[in-house]
Amino acid sequence: MRRAELVAVLVGGVRHGARPSPRPRRGPAHCVPGVVRGRQAAGTARGRADDTSERRRRALAARAGSRPYDGRVSQSPRPRLWTFDFGLTLLGTVGFFASFFYLLAVLPAYVDEIGGAKWQIGVIVGGFNIVPLVLRPFAGRWSDRGHRKRVLRLGLLTMAASLLLMTLSHDIASLFLLRLVQGVGMATCPTASASMIAELSPLPRRGEGVGMFGMATGVAQMFPPAIGVAVAAAWGFDAVFIIAAATAGLTLLVVEPVHEPPSSSAGVEGGATLFPRPALFPMSVFMTVTFSFAATSTFLPLLGEERGLGNVGLFFLLVGIASTLVRPVAGAASDRVGRVPVALPGLVATVASMWFLAVAYSPLMLIVAGFLAGAGLAGAHTALLALAIDRVQDTARGRATAVLQLAWDISGLAGGVVLGAVASWFDVPMVYWASGGLAVVGMVWLLIGRATGQTRPYRRPVVAAQASHAGFGQMDEPW
Incomplete structure (x- = not known):
C-alpha cells in the first residue's frame, strides 16, 4: 500500500472512532463476493447466519402454528390472559352459580313449608346430583365438538326456566322434577364454561386461568x-x-357476545371416548378432597x-374467602x-382442616378449620383440574373437565351414605378423622402417580418446547 493511501485510511479510522482494519492475508478470500481490495464487507457472514436462523425460526413457527420463539428467557413477555371473551365467560360463571346458590339456605325451609318430611328435604336438596353424574360426560363431548356456547346456553336456559316454574310448584313431586331440570343446568353450564376458560387461556397461563374460574365459583x-x-x-320464597x-x-x-374459539375436533362424530383415561x-x-366436603x-x-x-355458617364463610x-x-x-x-399442599391443608374439626371445641378452631378447608x-382443585386438561389432547379438554367434575357428583351421592355409616358405627367426630385419613391416602396416591408417570402431560410437539424455553409453565413436573 502506498504512503498516501495509508495516511487516508488512518485519518478516516480516527474520525469515525474505529481502528484501521488489519491488512488481510493473501488467499481465497479475494475471490469471495463482497471482498473489495482484500477487505471483506462488514457483517456479510454474520448477516447470512442471522438470515438462516431467522428462516429456521419462521419455518418452525409455521409448522407449530404459533409465534416464533425469540430466544429470550426471562425477558419474554407473558401471553395475554385477560381478553374480552375470557372476562365475559368468568362473569357468566359467577351469574350461573349465583342463581343456583340463592336456593342453598332457603330450599329446606320451603320443603318444610309445603309439607315435606325430613327425609324428603335431603332428596330435594341433593337428589339432583344424579343428573350431572349421567349427563356431564356427554356435555364434555359436546363441548369438544365445538358446541361450548350452545351447551352454555342450554344450562342457563334450563336453570332460568326451572327457577321461574318453582313459583308454581307447591308439592314435593313437581318440586323434585324441577330440581332434576336444574341438574341438567349443573351438568352442562359449569362443564362448558370451564372448557371455554381452558380454551381461552394460553398454555403458559392455563393454571392461572383455571384458578380464575374457580375464584368465580367461590365468589x-x-x-x-x-x-x-x-x-x-x-317477601317470601317466590x-x-x-x-x-x-x-x-x-x-x-x-x-351471548362471547366468541367461541375454534375446536380442533369440531364436526368429529366418532372415536371420542366419554372418559379420557x-x-x-x-x-x-x-x-379424596370432595368426600371431605360431603362430610362438612x-x-x-x-x-x-x-x-x-x-x-357453623362461619366455617363456610371462611371456606369461600380463603378459596377466593x-x-x-x-x-x-x-x-x-x-x-x-x-x-x-392443598391436600395437606384438607387433612389439617378435617382433623381440626375432629378436635374442635371452640368457634376459633372452627374458623381456622374453615380457612384451611378453603x-x-x-x-387441590385448581392444580388437579389444570393437570387433567394438561394430560389430554387439545380435542379432549371438555371431556377432561367433565371427568374431574364428576368427583363432586360421586361424592355428593355416595359421600353422605358412606360417612353416615361411619357416624352410625362410631360417632360424628370419627367422620372427620376418616375424611382426613382419606385425604392422606390421596397424598400418597398422588406421589405414587408422580413416580409412575401419571402426572406427565400430553406432549405437544414444538409448542411444548417453545413454552419450556420461554421460561413459562413447565411441560414436565420439575421435581
Whole structure:
C-alpha cells in the first residue's frame, strides 16, 4: 500500500472512532463476493447466519402454528390472559352459580313449608346430583365438538326456566322434577364454561386461568345464600325464585357476545371416548378432597350443636374467602413450579382442616378449620383440574373437565351414605378423622402417580418446547 493511501485510511479510522482494519492475508478470500481490495464487507457472514436462523425460526413457527420463539428467557413477555371473551365467560360463571346458590339456605325451609318430611328435604336438596353424574360426560363431548356456547346456553336456559316454574310448584313431586331440570343446568353450564376458560387461556397461563374460574365459583357462593335468606324473610320464597331466575336470564345475555374459539375436533362424530383415561388419575385424587366436603356439609351442624361451636355458617364463610383468595395464586404458581407441588399442599391443608374439626371445641378452631378447608380446596382443585386438561389432547379438554367434575357428583351421592355409616358405627367426630385419613391416602396416591408417570402431560410437539424455553409453565413436573 502506498504512503498516501495509508495516511487516508488512518485519518478516516480516527474520525469515525474505529481502528484501521488489519491488512488481510493473501488467499481465497479475494475471490469471495463482497471482498473489495482484500477487505471483506462488514457483517456479510454474520448477516447470512442471522438470515438462516431467522428462516429456521419462521419455518418452525409455521409448522407449530404459533409465534416464533425469540430466544429470550426471562425477558419474554407473558401471553395475554385477560381478553374480552375470557372476562365475559368468568362473569357468566359467577351469574350461573349465583342463581343456583340463592336456593342453598332457603330450599329446606320451603320443603318444610309445603309439607315435606325430613327425609324428603335431603332428596330435594341433593337428589339432583344424579343428573350431572349421567349427563356431564356427554356435555364434555359436546363441548369438544365445538358446541361450548350452545351447551352454555342450554344450562342457563334450563336453570332460568326451572327457577321461574318453582313459583308454581307447591308439592314435593313437581318440586323434585324441577330440581332434576336444574341438574341438567349443573351438568352442562359449569362443564362448558370451564372448557371455554381452558380454551381461552394460553398454555403458559392455563393454571392461572383455571384458578380464575374457580375464584368465580367461590365468589358466587359467598353472598347469594345470605341474600336468599333475607329476601325470603322479607317477601317470601317466590321472590327468591324470581330473583334467581332473573339472574340466570341476565347471565344468558352476558355470555351471548362471547366468541367461541375454534375446536380442533369440531364436526368429529366418532372415536371420542366419554372418559379420557389420562384424566381419571387427577379425578381419583380430587375425590379424596370432595368426600371431605360431603362430610362438612352433612354433619357439621350436628358437630356444632354437640360441642357448642356457635354459628357453623362461619366455617363456610371462611371456606369461600380463603378459596377466593388462594385460587389465583395457586393457578399462577402451578404454571411456574408444576401441578403436583401445588396440589400436595392443598391436600395437606384438607387433612389439617378435617382433623381440626375432629378436635374442635371452640368457634376459633372452627374458623381456622374453615380457612384451611378453603385453601386446601383452592390448591387441590385448581392444580388437579389444570393437570387433567394438561394430560389430554387439545380435542379432549371438555371431556377432561367433565371427568374431574364428576368427583363432586360421586361424592355428593355416595359421600353422605358412606360417612353416615361411619357416624352410625362410631360417632360424628370419627367422620372427620376418616375424611382426613382419606385425604392422606390421596397424598400418597398422588406421589405414587408422580413416580409412575401419571402426572406427565400430553406432549405437544414444538409448542411444548417453545413454552419450556420461554421460561413459562413447565411441560414436565420439575421435581
